Amino acid sequence: MKMKWRAGALLLSAGLLLAACSDKGEADEKSGSKPVEQSDSKTLTIANGSDMVTFDIHDHNNTSTEAIHVNMFNYLVKNGGDEGFLPDLAESWENKNDTTWTFKLKEGVKFHNGDDFTAEDVKFTLERVARDESLLEYGSYKQIKEVNVLGDHEFEIITNNPEPALLNRLSRLGSGMLPKNYIETEGWETFLKEPVGTGPYKFKEWKRDDRLVLTANEDYFGDAPKWEELVFRAIPEDSTRVSELLTGGVDVAVNIPPTDVQRIESTDGVHVAQSPTQRVMLLAVRTAGEGPTADPKVREAIDLAIDKEAIVESLLGGAGTVTRTRVTPGNAGANESLYGVSVYDQEKAKKLLAEAGYPDGVEITLSSPNGRYLKDKESVELMSAMLGEVGIKVELELLEWSAFSEKYQNRTFGDMFYIGYGNSMFDASLALERLTFEQAAGETDYDNPKTEELLKAAEKNMNPEERTAQYQEAQELIAEDRPQIYLYQLDAITGVNDRLDYEPRLDEMFYADTITLK
Amino acid sequence: MKYLLKSLLKTIPVLLFITLIVFVLMRLTGDPVSLMLPETATQEERETLKNSLGLNDPLPVQYMHFLGDLVKGDFGDSFRYNTDALELVMERLPATIELAIAAMIVAVIISIPLGILSAIKRNSFMDLFITGGAVLGKAMPSFWLGIMLILLFSVMFQLFPVSGRGTLGHLVLPAITLGTGIAAEMTRLIRSSMLEILGQDFIRTARSKGLRETVVVNQHAFRNALIPVVTIMALQTATLVGGTLITETVFAWPGLGQLLVQAVNLRDMAVVQAATFIIAIFVIVSNLSADLIYRLLDPRIKYE
Numbered sequence: 017m018k019m020k021w022r023a024g025a026l027l028l029s030a031g032l033l034l035a036a037c038s039d040k041g042e043a044d045e046k047s048g049s050k051p052v053e054q055s056d057s058k059t060l061t062i063a064n065g066s067d068m069v070t071f072d073i074h075d076h077n078n079t080s081t082e083a084i085h086v087n088m089f090n091y092l093v094k095n096g097g098d099e100g101f102l103p104d105l106a107e108s109w110e111n112k113n114d115t116t117w118t119f120k121l122k123e124g125v126k127f128h129n130g131d132d133f134t135a136e137d138v139k140f141t142l143e144r145v146a147r148d149e150s151l152l153e154y155g156s157y158k159q160i161k162e163v164n165v166l167g168d169h170e171f172e173i174i175t176n177n178p179e180p181a182l183l184n185r186l187s188r189l190g191s192g193m194l195p196k197n198y199i200e201t202e203g204w205e206t207f208l209k210e211p212v213g214t215g216p217y218k219f220k221e222w223k224r225d226d227r228l229v230l231t232a233n234e235d236y237f238g239d240a241p242k243w244e245e246l247v248f249r250a251i252p253e254d255s256t257r258v259s260e261l262l263t264g265g266v267d268v269a270v271n272i273p274p275t276d277v278q279r280i281e282s283t284d285g286v287h288v289a290q291s292p293t294q295r296v297m298l299l300a301v302r303t304a305g306e307g308p309t310a311d312p313k314v315r316e317a318i319d320l321a322i323d324k325e326a327i328v329e330s331l332l333g334g335a336g337t338v339t340r341t342r343v344t345p346g347n348a349g350a351n352e353s354l355y356g357v358s359v360y361d362q363e364k365a366k367k368l369l370a371e372a373g374y375p376d377g378v379e380i381t382l383s384s385p386n387g388r389y390l391k392d393k394e395s396v397e398l399m400s401a402m403l404g405e406v407g408i409k410v411e412l413e414l415l416e417w418s419a420f421s422e423k424y425q426n427r428t429f430g431d432m433f434y435i436g437y438g439n440s441m442f443d444a445s446l447a448l449e450r451l452t453f454e455q456a457a458g459e460t461d462y463d464n465p466k467t468e469e470l471l472k473a474a475e476k477n478m479n480p481e482e483r484t485a486q487y488q489e490a491q492e493l494i495a496e497d498r499p500q501i502y503l504y505q506l507d508a509i510t511g512v513n514d515r516l517d518y519e520p521r522l523d524e525m526f527y528a529d530t531i532t533l534k
Numbered sequence: 535m536k537y538l539l540k541s542l543l544k545t546i547p548v549l550l551f552i553t554l555i556v557f558v559l560m561r562l563t564g565d566p567v568s569l570m571l572p573e574t575a576t577q578e579e580r581e582t583l584k585n586s587l588g589l590n591d592p593l594p595v596q597y598m599h600f601l602g603d604l605v606k607g608d609f610g611d612s613f614r615y616n617t618d619a620l621e622l623v624m625e626r627l628p629a630t631i632e633l634a635i636a637a638m639i640v641a642v643i644i645s646i647p648l649g650i651l652s653a654i655k656r657n658s659f660m661d662l663f664i665t666g667g668a669v670l671g672k673a674m675p676s677f678w679l680g681i682m683l684i685l686l687f688s689v690m691f692q693l694f695p696v697s698g699r700g701t702l703g704h705l706v707l708p709a710i711t712l713g714t715g716i717a718a719e720m721t722r723l724i725r726s727s728m729l730e731i732l733g734q735d736f737i738r739t740a741r742s743k744g745l746r747e748t749v750v751v752n753q754h755a756f757r758n759a760l761i762p763v764v765t766i767m768a769l770q771t772a773t774l775v776g777g778t779l780i781t782e783t784v785f786a787w788p789g790l791g792q793l794l795v796q797a798v799n800l801r802d803m804a805v806v807q808a809a810t811f812i813i814a815i816f817v818i819v820s821n822l823s824a825d826l827i828y829r830l831l832d833p834r835i836k837y838e
Contacts, residue, residue: 050690050692066796069614069615069616070615070616070617072616075616076616077570077571077572149582149586150582150583150586152570152571152583154579154582155575155576155579208617223788224615224622224625224626224788225626225786225788225789225792225793225796226698226699226786226788227698249698249786250786250788251697251698251786252783252786252792252795252796253681253697253783253784253785253786255681255684256681256684256696256697256784256785256786259684259685259688259689259696259697260696260697262689263688263689263692263695263696265695265696265697416564417564417568417569418563418564418565418568418569418801419564421564421565421568421569422565422568424568424573425568425577425580435573436573437573437574438572438573438574439574440572446574450574455576
């Protein structure tokens with residue numbers, strides 16, 4: 017009896033120890049990690065870090081929620097990146113004048129409950145979000161003045177001002193088309209519990225914080241759905257998500273921490289897919305006032321002193337791309353000559369500081385959130401050390417997100433702050449509007465009349481080529497003036513079962529039918 | 535009966551105080567608007583949202599509104615899910631109760647035999663091993679234990695599912711993770727309680743009557759040693775609930791703990807209020823029932 021006890025206890029402790037060691041993810045030790053099974057099941061299971069929040073498509077701004085919704089609801093048009101805008105529910109469209117757009121809808125499209133999809137549904141959907149200011153997506157749609165129904169499958173959108181980015185707005189979060197009749201007769205509560213859309217997959221069940229299940233919509237107006245069932249699981253703990261991937265419990269696991277990449281790569285049957293996201297990390301710098309950063313030479317020295325490539329390699333495990341602009345490829349108005357490049361020259365930085373009147377160094381403040389972005393604290397600490405090497409002594413202020421956010425809103429930061437900006441609009445206007453004179457006041461205080469003129473003109477320019485040229489020139493000026501010093505664009509790291517053919521998208525959406533079995 | 539009524543009445547100020555503390559702390563520690571809107575949101579958008587959430591009123595006014603709604607059983611809507619907070623909490627409750635009961639069973643199965651064994655084999659190697667194990671079990675952080683159990687039994691041996699809720703298999707690892715700490719606490723308590731009883735006169739009498747040792751231990755000592763154990767089991771409710779916060783997050787168990795962690799992170803005030811309120815009721819009720827069970831086990835105890 018005694019012996020058995022001891023043996024059992026020893027075995028358990030040994031097992032725990034062994035498990036603890038294998039957690040370190042050393043590539044050469046494949047201790048016990050069995051190859052992951054490759055089933056041909058027609059169920060696709062995707063693990064997110066958090067649960068979907070709601071079926072009210074207008075009242076959230078959560079990318080991972082939208083990534084699920086795109087399988088249930090259709091937009092009017094799809095943003096095809098380099099291919100331009102592609103038809104989805106709308107068959108064709110025309111920009112009649114500066115503020116009027118007409119659309120023709122596909123015929124024969126039905127909602128999951130059998131109702132026909134018509135222009136009335138479009139009016140209902142878009143006018144709701146354009147008028148109800150309590151909705152989280154209101155800000156992105158308030159530019160729409162009204163939607164006029166011209167026929168069952170024809171309508172026009174009138175905007176308050178010229179809106180060159182209207183199609184960008186209509187091909188993103190908040191633009192999934194809702195069933196007017198169903199919502200008006202059954203009420204919102206019913207819709208939120210049993211949502212219907214026009215998409216290739218329809219609602220089956222939602223167990224909050226656990227899983228959302230969708231099944232194929234056999235009557236879909238487009239190509240037949242490729243999967244029988246989609247399961248979206250919510251697994252908040254990173255290492256649990258990775259373990260589910262390694263045991264074949266899920267086919268795709270998002271947000272893999274860089275430290276777990278080796279563990280996945282060293283297991284047969286799964287791999288890591290790395291792809292750019294819309295998030296660009298940057299330093300926002302005060303360009304006016306008494307502080308040293310008001311001198312453009314100091315700002316240039318700061319940019320030159322930071323080795324962005326080194327940060328991406330050492331802290332992010334290579335999961336990022338250096339950039340000198342926030343408008344990265346895939347966004348309308350991108351200046352690709354500023355992407356994938358960075359400046360780093362510590363000797364020149366020292367020289368510039370001396371020229372600026374700081375031969376013995378200078379002190380600046382840098383504020384950063386702690387715990388908001390991947391490796392934020394480590395990144396700013398490393399940057400501070402790099403700046404120290406050229407004689408810029410950094411007084412670092414690390415703040416919890418809500419404290420940081422308060423200072424951010426009140427614009428009370430010192431010389432510089434570190435932040436990451438996304439861009440759900442896929443257009444330069446959203447990326448650069450913070451540098452217009454009005455919005456920059458009190459933050460970067462950026463004031464270059466030439467940039468201002470270009471940004472203001474582009475904002476309302478309905479000629480796409482001309483508009484792109486204006487935005488590209490503005491980016492050149494911004495890269496030179498450095499009110500924001502761009503560092504790198506973050507990559508998404510996704511774990512994928514080898515049975516799938518899957519490339520993560522820039523917009524981080526999961527269009528299930530673009531994910532196929534090998 | 536009078537005692538029960540009096541105890542129930544006493545809980546009302548306690549619950550009110552808890553709502554006040556949670557209310558103030560949630561509002562002091564940050565602003566949900568900054569967590570709900572992206573970095574690129576304008577000041578105007580932030581103000582609009584703040585107004586629509588009713589966060590622009592002075593704090594005492596907000597608290598009065600909250601209390602007014604509370605009387606009607608309304609905790610308000612979750613900012614995140616845009617739906618009734620209490621409904622969200624009640625929806626998660628069965629999962630958490632299931633996990634808590636399973637963890638308690640694990641704790642009882644481990645602690646009773648080990649506690650008795652280490653008491654009757656006092657100062658032996660076995661005793662040392664068990665008490666040492668209990669210290670370890672108590673000291674082990676549950677998130678670490680959870681992750682290790684997943685790596686060992688799910689990834690390496692593939693015996694149990696990694697995470698989620700559904701089959702009995704899903705329950706095993708989270709229940710062990712949550713139950714271990716409590717088992718450790720209870721083992722130590724059963725041991726010391728048994729030792730105390732075993733040294734008493736009536737045990738000596740029982741032995742001198744010539745009763746077999748198993749009868750002495752099982753029928754005389756253990757029953758009496760159980761009284762403090764029942765108390766500690768009820769007091770462990772708070773530990774259990776605290777443990778679910780971590781265990782449920784590690785195992786993606788869709789219960790109250792995970793909901794509360796997310797709600798606190800996102801300053802989803804209504805959900806935090808509703809969840810802490812329900813948890814507080816649980817803890818109060820389990821403490822009260824401990825008092826009552828105590829009395830059943832030992833009729834000498836009287837409440838005035």
